[in-house]
Amino acid sequence: MSTVSYQGIVKSFGPFKALHSLDLALPDSTFLALLGPSGCGKTTALRILAGLEMPTGGRVLIGDRDVTRLQPRDRDVAMVFQSYALYPHMTIAENIGYPLKIRKISASERGLKVTDVAAALEIDHLLERHPRHLSGGQRQRVALARAIVRDPAAFLMDEPLSNLDARLRLTMRGEIKRLCQRLGATTLYVTHDQVEALTMADLIAVMSAGELQQLASPGEIYERPANRFVATFVGNPPMNVLQVAVGDGSVHVGGVALKLDTPRLAACSAAKVTEIGLRAEDLHLVESGSDGALTGEVYVVEPMGNETLVDVRIGGERLSVRAHRGFTAPVGSAIGISFDTADACFFNAASFTVVHRAPNHRGKQ
Amino acid sequence: MSQSVRRTSRERLQGAGLDLALPYLLLAPSVLIVLGVLVYPLWDGLRASTKLYRYGTVLRDVGFQNYLHLWSDQQFRNALWVTIRFVTFSVAIETVLGFALALFCLHEFRGIRLLRTALIVPMVITPVVVGIVFRLIYASDVGMITTLSEALGGSQVQILGNPMKAFIGIVVLDVWEWTPLMFLILLAGLQSLPQEPFEAARVDGAGAWRSFVDLTLPMMRPVLAIAIILRTIDAFGTFDQVFVLTHGGPGQATTLVSLYGYDTSFKFQQVGYAAALFVTIGLIVLAFALAAVRLLRRVEPI
Numbered sequence: 001m002s003t004v005s006y007q008g009i010v011k012s013f014g015p016f017k018a019l020h021s022l023d024l025a026l027p028d029s030t031f032l033a034l035l036g037p038s039g040c041g042k043t044t045a046l047r048i049l050a051g052l053e054m055p056t057g058g059r060v061l062i063g064d065r066d067v068t069r070l071q072p073r074d075r076d077v078a079m080v081f082q083s084y085a086l087y088p089h090m091t092i093a094e095n096i097g098y099p100l101k102i103r104k105i106s107a108s109e110r111g112l113k114v115t116d117v118a119a120a121l122e123i124d125h126l127l128e129r130h131p132r133h134l135s136g137g138q139r140q141r142v143a144l145a146r147a148i149v150r151d152p153a154a155f156l157m158d159e160p161l162s163n164l165d166a167r168l169r170l171t172m173r174g175e176i177k178r179l180c181q182r183l184g185a186t187t188l189y190v191t192h193d194q195v196e197a198l199t200m201a202d203l204i205a206v207m208s209a210g211e212l213q214q215l216a217s218p219g220e221i222y223e224r225p226a227n228r229f230v231a232t233f234v235g236n237p238p239m240n241v242l243q244v245a246v247g248d249g250s251v252h253v254g255g256v257a258l259k260l261d262t263p264r265l266a267a268c269s270a271a272k273v274t275e276i277g278l279r280a281e282d283l284h285l286v287e288s289g290s291d292g293a294l295t296g297e298v299y300v301v302e303p304m305g306n307e308t309l310v311d312v313r314i315g316g317e318r319l320s321v322r323a324h325r326g327f328t329a330p331v332g333s334a335i336g337i338s339f340d341t342a343d344a345c346f347f348n349a350a351s352f353t354v355v356h357r358a359p360n361h362r363g364k365q
Numbered sequence: 366m367s368q369s370v371r372r373t374s375r376e377r378l379q380g381a382g383l384d385l386a387l388p389y390l391l392l393a394p395s396v397l398i399v400l401g402v403l404v405y406p407l408w409d410g411l412r413a414s415t416k417l418y419r420y421g422t423v424l425r426d427v428g429f430q431n432y433l434h435l436w437s438d439q440q441f442r443n444a445l446w447v448t449i450r451f452v453t454f455s456v457a458i459e460t461v462l463g464f465a466l467a468l469f470c471l472h473e474f475r476g477i478r479l480l481r482t483a484l485i486v487p488m489v490i491t492p493v494v495v496g497i498v499f500r501l502i503y504a505s506d507v508g509m510i511t512t513l514s515e516a517l518g519g520s521q522v523q524i525l526g527n528p529m530k531a532f533i534g535i536v537v538l539d540v541w542e543w544t545p546l547m548f549l550i551l552l553a554g555l556q557s558l559p560q561e562p563f564e565a566a567r568v569d570g571a572g573a574w575r576s577f578v579d580l581t582l583p584m585m586r587p588v589l590a591i592a593i594i595l596r597t598i599d600a601f602g603t604f605d606q607v608f609v610l611t612h613g614g615p616g617q618a619t620t621l622v623s624l625y626g627y628d629t630s631f632k633f634q635q636v637g638y639a640a641a642l643f644v645t646i647g648l649i650v651l652a653f654a655l656a657a658v659r660l661l662r663r664v665e666p667i
Binding site: 051073075078079083084086089102103 | 565566
């Protein structure tokens with residue numbers, strides 16, 4: 001396994017710029033998720049590392065090797081495709097063994113390795129079949145087996161779970177994570193699903209419109225998003241964002257003055273914050289008209305089983321609030337929302353997070 | 366109220382009758398055409414093949430005599446051998462050439478559309494015209510090849526007068542005319558292949574040649590088989606171009622079964638014998654096609 005780094009990678013398709021100068025370093029044996037909405041350049045970044053696309057500018061390094069101009073076969077990476085990309089006319093054993101066959105490894109040694117890998121992924125009973133006889137989940141395992149069979153410097157995965165049904169996706173999510181941890185694999189994993197990124201990755205690189213927004217651990221991404229995009233893209237439901245005005249001694253949100261500790265208040269007014277961000281679990285539903293609570297109107301109540309999501313309208317804005325299981329309220333009724341400003345973060349006019357939530361503060365709950 | 370209910374139910378009944386008859390009504394015209402221009406002539410040909418004709422009139426029934434006589438007919442055996450050689454060489458060269466062109470034209474570059482269009486032109490020219498064009502190329506006195514040869518200080522080039530060269534001449538003509546069809550079918554096949562396995566192979570370590578041998582060829586097998594079957598069936602029936610170009614000569618060097626059958630029927634007026642000849646050829650081609658389709662079936666669909 002090996003480190004991977006992108007140095008000032010630029011990629012244009014004609015007039016369209018898919019990547020604006022991407023810098024990204026991936027330590028050895030790390031699982032990095034490239035997370036972003038479709039069209040943000042994450043797949044392009046992965047294909048550039050694989051060698052399937054040539055960058056317009058910049059360098060790609062695997063370990064200490066500059067691989068920017070190398071053919072895919074000379075890069076020693078393995079890739080799992082969204083569509084699995086199995087070889088339709090080969091049996092499962094031939095599919096898994098193909099990278100070894102290309103490397104002129106003898107048939108007997110190849111057979112042993114294929115059996116090993118297939119057993120690890122619980123597909124050893126399918127070896128004589130053809131891909132078309134397999135279910136989506138089984139094909140996924142074959143694609144993984146083909147990738148791990150030859151000990152590459154890095155694994156590249158392009159939305160490998162997006163063609164599976166929801167249940168299977170949960171199972172495979174855990175299995176891929178375990179597999180990568182066991183192999184100590186350097187993995188680059190492209191996904192648009194923030195839950196996959198949060199649950200599987202050691203590091204998340206959030207991308208938008210061809211630019212890296214933030215590179216940090218999942219906890220950091222969730223707790224201390226670098227900007228409004230990361231804050232609202234990661235987390236389900238997304239972070240609530242409200243207009244805010246800074247006064248002397250307090251901040252004004254939704255017509256209510258809220259206290260804020262002095263150093264953060266000073267930071268807020270110095271940075272000219274315009275918006276406040278609050279996670280759904282940091283908001284609490286209280287009696288309408290309670291002291292220091294925002295007043296809104298219940299828009300919709302969504303019971304999730306383990307909890308209830310409540311959408312509340314305050315003026316023209318919508319807030320998602322996590323309430324306990326079994327919470328009910330008639331639609332249209334007035335309701336209060338309270339929160340601790342220590343849990344809030346603040347954005348400036350350029351959408352950067354200028355004041356983060358107070359460290360080590362986990363709300364009152 | 367009840368009136369309207371009764372009326373709608375009657376309408377429904379009539380509608381059902383029409384619905385039942387409609388498929389047959391729609392089929393009727395094409396069935397009649399098929400019976401008239403396909404089934405009846407075939408039947409008439411089969412009947413003719415069992416009779417002895419003299420100057421266009423039936424002398425007597427001869428049963429399978431015509432069929433048996435074929436196999437002791439030196440000229441027929443020669444024509445069959447010429448045809449098999451012609452089909453084998455033509456189709457083989459067309460397949461290789463068409464596949465190479467299709468692989469080349471798969472890549473996008475400037476002028477590719479123009480090239481693809483230009484490559485199709487030979488196929489759409491009337492066969493007789495192709496024959497005439499090649500006469501103008503091969504003619505030993507004023508032909509293009511002779512003119513070129515003389516311009517380079519050489520002498521007249523005899524092509525259609527030499528048995529070997531004339532045979533090569535008709536193969537070249539067929540290759541020129543029908544490689545485009547191979548090219549079109551194989552290009553369509555190549556364009557419909559999924560791209561991801563090829564990318565996976567590149568990452569897995571395959572170079573261009575390995576990926577061609579390990580992926581392109583096996584994945585193209587069904588398309589290749591269909592193209593070869595179609596072209597082979599078609600090549601067995603080649604007539605116009607060779608009729609115009611060599612008329613089977615020199616000697617019997619380019620006498621395809623179609624030409625021999627034509628002469629038998631229209632020059633020598635042996636209608637029954639010619640019918641038996643063509644029925645036999647039909648059966649040979651049918652047997653080939655069935656065998657090929659069986660072989661194709663064994664290649665499981667991808």
